[in-house]
């Protein structure tokens with residue numbers, strides 16, 4: 001009798017520990033980011049705008065499920081509990097992979113959002129954008145800028161059928177003149193990035209311009 005109880009006890013212990021292991025596997029290990037160094041407008045807003053605030057989803061007009069994720073005030077209106085990511089609905093759905101529905105955020109983007117909430121979900125504007133206008137290769141310059149565009153501009157449903165996730169895609173829109181027109185926000189072009197995201201810095205625009213002048217290489 002005693003033996004049976006023991007076996008039962010230990011096997012249920014094993015089962016419970018399996019449950020815990022299974023549970024922890026669902027959460028990926030996110031890269032470390034220092035919460036103090038995060039600046040909302042530079043690091044967080046572009047992730048929301050590019051992955052969530054598209055037309056028909058969480059932009060100011062559609063507000064799917066009541067969530068407008070296109071600016072700081074409305075992002076804070078629901079789903080964010082400053083200091084407490086695990087009780088923040090907006091983080092929960094990103095963490096469990098149910099949002100965004102068609103793409104996946106990178107683990108770096110996830111870490112930015114989680115760390116930003118944990119550090120108090122503060123607003124931050126006029127952030128310093130580390131940029132060197134003498135760096136204008138695709139890999140070290142242009143692709144870094146485009147990473148805030150690919151949430152909309154990649155894959156089969158790419159906005160405007162413009163794919164900015166590889167050098168060839170960026171090249172074809174660049175040669176049409178529309179890339180520079182849209183990031184300089186000239187009249188006659190749709191301003192990019194959209195929905196009140198800050199304009200690219202002059203330095204970033206210079207990087208793009210120099211890359212184009214240098215032949216749009218995949219370098």
Ligand code: HEC
Pocket residue numbers: 049050051053054145146148149150151152153159160162164173178179180182183188189190191192193194200
């Ligand atoms: C939230 C989604 C979203 C993000 C983020 C975004 N775009 Fe767009 N972009 C669109 C949509 C939608 C269109 C099509 C607009 C239209 O045709 O009315 C578009 C159009 C464009 C066009 C064509 C403009 C024209 O006048 O013909 C260019 C070029 C472009 N985007 C570049 C970029 C760049 C570069 C970035 C990043 C700095 C960016 N986009 C970020 C959604 C986005």
